[in-house]
Amino acid sequence: MLLMGTSLILIISTLLLVWVKSIRSSIKILSLQSFFLGIAGLSLAWQTGAADISVMAALTIVVKSLMIPGILDSTMRKINVTREAEKYLGRETSLLIAAGLVVFGYVVTGRFGFLLAVSEVRYLPDAISMLLIGLFVMVTHKKAIMQGIGLVVMENGLFLFALSVASGMPFIVEIGIFLDVFVSVLLISILSYRMDRTFKSISTDWLRKLRG
Numbered sequence: 454m455l456l457m458g459t460s461l462i463l464i465i466s467t468l469l470l471v472w473v474k475s476i477r478s479s480i481k482i483l484s485l486q487s488f489f490l491g492i493a494g495l496s497l498a499w500q501t502g503a504a505d506i507s508v509m510a511a512l513t514i515v516v517k518s519l520m521i522p523g524i525l526d527s528t529m530r531k532i533n534v535t536r537e538a539e540k541y542l543g544r545e546t547s548l549l550i551a552a553g554l555v556v557f558g559y560v561v562t563g564r565f566g567f568l569l570a571v572s573e574v575r576y577l578p579d580a581i582s583m584l585l586i587g588l589f590v591m592v593t594h595k596k597a598i599m600q601g602i603g604l605v606v607m608e609n610g611l612f613l614f615a616l617s618v619a620s621g622m623p624f625i626v627e628i629g630i631f632l633d634v635f636v637s638v639l640l641i642s643i644l645s646y647r648m649d650r651t652f653k654s655i656s657t658d659w660l661r662k663l664r665g
Contacts, residue, residue: 459496462489463579463613464555467586467606471547476598480525483602487517490609493576497616506616509627513612516631517605521638525598528642539595547593551586558582577617583610601641608634 466486470479494510497503540547558581583606590603608630615627 459489459493460576460579462486463493463576464582467583468548468551468555470590470602470606471551471586471593472544474544476596477526477529479599479602480522480529483525483605484518484522486606487521487609488514490613491518493613494616505627509612509631512631513609516635517609521605521635524639524642525601528598528645532645541593541595547589551589554585554589555582558585576613580610580614580617583607583613585610597641597645601638604637604641605634 463486466482466489469482473479473482491510491514494506494513498507498510542550555578559578562578562581587603587606587608587610590606591600592603594600594603611630612627
């Protein structure tokens with residue numbers, strides 16, 4: 454029951470990211486997704502007794518569910534404007550494509566025989582879906598902060614993928630990826646703040662115009 458509930462929350466939260474208009478709402482959804490991802494990791498760590506997985510799961514809850522959303526929300530408060538998540542595609546089209554990516558994730562993992570009778574392996578379709586939809590969010594949004602959110606969703610998918618197929622990656626690799634994502638989000642927040650001060654906008658379209 455816990456497995457099914459967590460899986461459903463991860464998929465629904467990922468789909469909501471392509472539907473909501475408000476960046477603030479997207480930040481809250483990311484926080485919720487990361488929290489339940491951490492719960493999934495703690496559940497696996499309890500089943501396997503793997504201390505490194507429990508550490509990464511705890512870090513996921515603290516950093517990606519609390520710290521990163523806090524940094525992004527603080528940036529939005531400094532900008533002091535309610536921003537919409539501008540997209541290159543409409544919400545209906547985006548949701549349809551994202552739903553198709555979820556179906557693709559389940560079909561691909563099913564055909565390759567990954568859906569075995571091991572509970573943690575059943576997260577694999579969700580991991581593939583999160584990786585693809587995270588990338589989709591990055592390439593279809595104009596705002597730098599939304600692209601940062603897409604990056605975190607991709608990393609969440611990668612972490613869940615590692616839990617599914619190998620009970621986690623080597624600890625040093627996980628920490629390295631974790632730190633890379635944290636620093637990237639921090640830089641995106643700083644960039645967004647400077648862009649707003651310079652261009653009165655956080656759309657990456659302004660950066661493209663600077664190329665001449």
